[in-house]
Amino acid sequence: MFGYVFYWSLVWDALPQLLAGAWLTLQIAVLSMLFGTVVGLALALYRQKGEGAGARFASAWVELARNTPVLFQIYMMYFGLGSVGIQVSSYAAVLIALSFNNAGYLAEIFRGGLAAVHRQQLSAARSLGLTKLQSYLHVIFPQLLRIVFYGYVTQAVWAMLNTSLGMLVGLHELSGAAQSAQSISFRSFEFFFVTALIYYLIAKLMELGARVVFRRWLRV
Amino acid sequence: MQFVLSDPGLHWRDGWFLLQGAGHTLWVTLVAGLLGTLLGVVLGWLRFSSVLLRIITAPYIDVVRSVPLIIQLVLANSFLALAGVGFDTFWLCVAVLSSSMAVVTAEVVRAGLASVPQTFRRSARSLGLSARQEFFHISAPLAVRTSFAAWVGLLLGLAKDSALVSVVGYVEYMKSSQILITRTHETLPLLVGVGVFYFVICYPVSRYSARLERRMAL
DSSP states (O other), X not given: OOSOOOOHHHHHHTHHHHHHHHHHHHHHHHHHHHHHHHHHHHHHHHXXXXXXXXXXXXXXXXXXXXXXXXXXXXXXXXXXXXHTTOOOOHHHHXXXXXXXXXXXXXXXXXXXXXXXXXXXXXXXXXXXXXXXXXXXXXXXXXXXXXXXXXXXXXXXXXXXHHGGGGGGGTOOSHHHHHHHHHHHHOOHHHHHHHHHHHHHHHHHHHHHHHHHHHHHHHOO | XXXXXXXXXXXXXXXXXXHHHXXXXXXXXXXXXXXXXXXXXXXXXXXXXXXHHHHHHHHHHHHHHHSOHHHHHHHHHHHHHHTTOXXXXXXXXXXXXXXXXXXXXXXXXXXXXXXXXXXXXXXXXXXXXXXXXXXXXXXXXXXXXXHHHHHHHHHHHHHHHGGGGGGGTOOOHHHHHXXXXXXHOOHHHHHHHHHHHHHHHHHHHHHHHHHHHHHHHO
């Protein structure tokens, strides 16, 4: 501020690097949401049953994912697995950890949604001759996703923001790319200001995209 | 030339170091939770009561919710540094964490206030209560009832988010474990310790909050 001159041109020069990072961020966010959704649905269904090994496993997963920091989960995948001899790349570590986390949170969101879908929908679908899988895919899940739409989008944005923790395990997603780009000039304010801007844009893009996609598929 | 520590393994006195880290985590969560909640209640009330203020504060809320906390921390840190302001890392962390806590609390408070039926408000006013009396004796107690469980969830979120403040150099539990990992290479026990630490704090509280929510729903 006082006697400090902003050098935005440095950021401009490194913009390709930042955009490559942004692409990685988006990629991990979307993939982890996809995996999280599939696993989260399964966990929610098992939890709904309420008994048996499957339900206990699902409960343990949900509680572990929801009651520990995401950073811990990422460290566990990266350093924890590394220390027992399983080497995973930082990309894989962040993706696995975030998928694990998303699955836990989404399972809880889906559980609320499943409770709101009428029980007889399943029996009705089954008696119309649909297999169990078909009735879930075509009858239950569309209704479920419509109910939990807002929670789902919030979780997606949150997952995207959490990819920024990849910076701490050396992943060059948006934050990591900014971190390494600014380390040449130490103009950290300029770099992270633009980074924040890009995050904001990605968040808005995701919200908009989700709305368009969901409107097309589910007529929310 | 290479420096070798005489005995890099884990010692009992490292337990004290971890305990300090744990204390820092709890302290930063407590202070930021308190400040954030106070700010959030005011912000939520303002956003509930005036359309103009809702529009004015919307960008702030939007930005805080769409930029990762870690970037907010780094940005605040480097901004204060280049502005030449001397500051304490602890208060920087508290400021950023409580701002994010305030934003989420404001939404919960607003939703809580909005859940109080308009008829309650009107009948209170027509019974002769002033606007302030109506707020403190009718709206606020009902809003607290509906939003308390959600607020507990936010506080837990804050406790977990406090693991990020190490990026600006505040040594809380996560960072102190990491420091020990770097020295001792006892990665797994220390990391598992981190998980257990947060789980032991968060799990009972989240169970309590879930039970509360069920009871409210009935």
